[in-house]
Amino acid sequence: MTALDPVRLAAELIACPSVTPEEGGAQQLLAQWLSAQGFAVERFAAGAAPHGPVPNLIAVRHQGDGPHFAFAGHSDVVPPGEGWTDPPFAATRRGDLLYGRGAVDMKGALAAFVAAADRVREHRGTISLLITGDEEGPAVHGTRAIMTRLAERGLRPDMILVGEPTSSSRLGDMMKIGRRGSINAWVRVPGTQGHVAYPHLADNPVARLVRILARLQTWEIDRGTDWFQPSNLEVTELVVGNPATNIIPGAAAARLNIRFNTLQSGADLAEAIRRIALEEAPRAEVEAMISGEAFLTAPGPLSALVADAVTAVTGLVPELSTSGGTSDARFLSALAPTVEFGLTNATMHKLDEAVAVADLHALTAIYAELLRRALA
Structure with missing residues (x-):
């Protein structure tokens, strides 16, 4: 079976105009890809005006006893603004870079994790994806609604990775273990x-x-x-x-x-x-x-697991940081130990947002390594 190409997946996601809280076809794509991998996918809308309805997605692949590893993220993007070199939702490839709104924050990471899950079909325990369409907006009916739905279904992750763009200068140089x-x-x-x-x-x-x-x-x-x-x-x-x-x-x-x-x-x-x-x-x-609220996942098993996967692929030892703004990890940390790791953040929310093609492949390898270690 040919492995999924994270660059192609990222380009297809970028082409979806999913400005908060519009779904734009992004979660529909995710549902199709994940269903083909054996995930049970639930899509639901939460809330009403003025802060809704918000599209949300929960995908679960359960393969016997073992830990529950959750990947969390968002399919929505901020408005593109005027002045792009190419249309912001065209997913333009120029040289070694893929351009488009959401390339870094965070459709690139979504594509990398889907591709990684495809490479790790055999595992024990559970892999889940918790994807909201309202991280960039009021965040009222997004991740918090997903958490409510998880509780209703009796699902509780043992560890959570949020795929926000945390790297600073090079992929793998920083991960977040807390936020103000x-x-x-x-x-x-x-x-x-x-x-x-x-x-x-x-x-x-x-x-x-x-x-x-x-x-x-x-x-x-x-x-x-x-x-x-x-x-x-x-x-x-x-x-x-x-x-x-x-x-x-x-x-x-x-x-x-x-x-x-x-x-x-x-x-x-x-x-x-x-x-x-x-x-x-x-x-x-x-x-x-x-x-x-502020949260801290003190250095321990989860941060070590992520750091080891990063080092195995890149040779870098990521700095543990709490810098930057807020993310949905502030909610998810109430469920389980939560850390954030993803692409470099230099162009997020900017005109001509772009991700290095090599970084998409490397991030896929890191996520796959992380799944193998977490669910061995």
Whole structure:
């Protein structure tokens, strides 16, 4: 039997315009390929407007007693934007590179894992693929809905690999064993509108908001851990909306984001922001949205398994890192030890996103080696 070519699979996936939350034919392709390999495939839509419906896919191949190894990822991509050299969904091959939206993040990894599973047909235990169409979006009805469906079916992985593009300069130089959490907060300070010449008849909310932000900007949340940098707060928007030069505004607002480590929880940070705001402006309103909690899969059997597979194929020993933004690993880590490993991330979300053809073949070999070691 001729082995599946990950480059061809990646090109076919890239050709699917699956901008969040559109399926675009990508999960249909995955279902066809995986069914042909003996996977039982379930596709389902979760949620409703405004954050749904979201296409999701669970594929399971069970071959007797043994561990359950899950590969997690997403078929959706960010909007391509204008200015591409070639159409973003044309999957153009130029020289040693394959171009297209999703080549790196993360249709290349999806193709590599499908090709790897095809090469490891004989194994003990279970291989599953957990694929959402809403990782790049609100992430409300994607991986979390998949986790609910797994619980309903009585399925629980023993280890999870998320195929995000984690490599930095060369394929295999970095893997992620944790991620920081993220919280957004909106602070609104009401005041009393009035004429600037009669400030005693008004209450300027800008002054109160500035005091709140000054305290938040100098807040040393923590000093970090062995695996995480210090938690960091950034103000991301200021809104007054006052078109006149001689009016004290009636309200002022700000938005901020905190990327935090495992010393913090989203709920505690939200409460701290609320306390500071109310101390400076008793009528302040604070709304917080926790995108995900920080997590760490401490170095151990899973990270060693992945690192050994990487070294066997590339000769590199991957750095264990918690850098970067969030991923769906923040949800999946509640199920089982979870790490992330995939392609180099230099062009993800950029114009002319591209993956090296050689990296697709190497990643396929790494994933196949990982499956053999995990399910021997």
